[in-house]
Amino acid sequence: MHATRVCRGVCVVKPMSHPTSQRPESPDSAAYSPGRRSPQRALVAQGAVAFDGAFTVDELLSCVRESDAKIGSATVYRAVSAMVSHGFLEAVGERDGHALYLRCTDNEHHHHLVCTGCGTVAHAPCPLDDHAIEQAAAQGFVITRHEVNIYGLCAQCLRRGDAQ
Amino acid sequence: MHATRVCRGVCVVKPMSHPTSQRPESPDSAAYSPGRRSPQRALVAQGAVAFDGAFTVDELLSCVRESDAKIGSATVYRAVSAMVSHGFLEAVGERDGHALYLRCTDNEHHHHLVCTGCGTVAHAPCPLDDHAIEQAAAQGFVITRHEVNIYGLCAQCLRRGDAQ
DNA sequence: TGCATAAGTGAGAATGATTCTCAGTTGCCT
DNA sequence: AGGCAACTGAGAATCATTCTCACTTATGCA
Numbered sequence: 001m002h003a004t005r006v007c008r009g010v011c012v013v014k015p016m017s018h019p020t021s022q023r024p025e026s027p028d029s030a031a032y033s034p035g036r037r038s039p040q041r042a043l044v045a046q047g048a049v050a051f052d053g054a055f056t057v058d059e060l061l062s063c064v065r066e067s068d069a070k071i072g073s074a075t076v077y078r079a080v081s082a083m084v085s086h087g088f089l090e091a092v093g094e095r096d097g098h099a100l101y102l103r104c105t106d107n108e109h110h111h112h113l114v115c116t117g118c119g120t121v122a123h124a125p126c127p128l129d130d131h132a133i134e135q136a137a138a139q140g141f142v143i144t145r146h147e148v149n150i151y152g153l154c155a156q157c158l159r160r161g162d163a164q
Numbered sequence: 165m166h167a168t169r170v171c172r173g174v175c176v177v178k179p180m181s182h183p184t185s186q187r188p189e190s191p192d193s194a195a196y197s198p199g200r201r202s203p204q205r206a207l208v209a210q211g212a213v214a215f216d217g218a219f220t221v222d223e224l225l226s227c228v229r230e231s232d233a234k235i236g237s238a239t240v241y242r243a244v245s246a247m248v249s250h251g252f253l254e255a256v257g258e259r260d261g262h263a264l265y266l267r268c269t270d271n272e273h274h275h276h277l278v279c280t281g282c283g284t285v286a287h288a289p290c291p292l293d294d295h296a297i298e299q300a301a302a303q304g305f306v307i308t309r310h311e312v313n314i315y316g317l318c319a320q321c322l323r324r325g326d327a328q
Numbered sequence: 329t330g331c332a333t334a335a336g337t338g339a340g341a342a343t344g345a346t347t348c349t350c351a352g353t354t355g356c357c358t
Numbered sequence: 359a360g361g362c363a364a365c366t367g368a369g370a371a372t373c374a375t376t377c378t379c380a381c382t383t384a385t386g387c388a
Contacts, residue, residue, distance in 0.1 A: 140319025
């Protein structure tokens, strides 16, 4: 059951940069995930924060393996899953059959517009405004869940003339 | 590149019924798919029309196999893929890891609200109104593609108290 | 009609992201 | 300190979907 606030407006939040070069924050695993703290989960959280846009589990795995070469892919999948269910990460669609995730600190309910060229993300409004929900209810429907995935190209990728 | 018309309103279009009992239309394969006509593709199209709501490829396969027990699953996947790219079918999300498809004759651009209990479908408005698109453009973004999947429960399933 | 050919078919193998299993390991609570 | 549940790594398993390949068959043209 999502929040149903209308949020109009699309604003760029995160220009992409290579995640391996910096670690801007050091989030404690307790900050995003319930249960025990482990160095692996902390590394995965750090990796997620280091990405400035949408990323796949594979990309996150590569990033984390630079700090811990022996970390298993199942561990990263498990950590991502925990972070998603705890709201630290959001699923924002897919790229070439790989699920895309995003660290978004904006608590206002909204969706994301992902640049298919570089992963840069913009905010997008939620389609489920009060009007839509009322009309669904008038027909006897109760909405329980929704996914909105929007893809496009950012200014930089348009300039570079990236395909797709 | 989708149409961007705003379409407000949610209306029930298709109460679900068992697809095996009737074949309300007999669409010619030429009507939905380019290329050669084959009895298999015609059967798949008939099966798709027989469903009054969202269905998975598996369900469609079972339905079609009542007419042609030897039809291969790859054939149905290929036919569904052709129908989707020709606009005869639409992907409307997933159920238990199986993609959901829908035959919708409404040409107005909109999305669908799928009952997770029975597959009944309602129309839902598109989130990408002019305002959202303009604001994306103002940030340099060009939207190329979007997916909106909404799930809920219809009046009947709510009465029956179906879970999820 | 008869033919050429490309598109469609069926069977089964391949793919590949994700999940599961299982035997350790290790935080954390008492 | 001890107990135990949660976490980990390795690799197997899952399973929807796609691919391959040999065969069949619409369809357009001569």
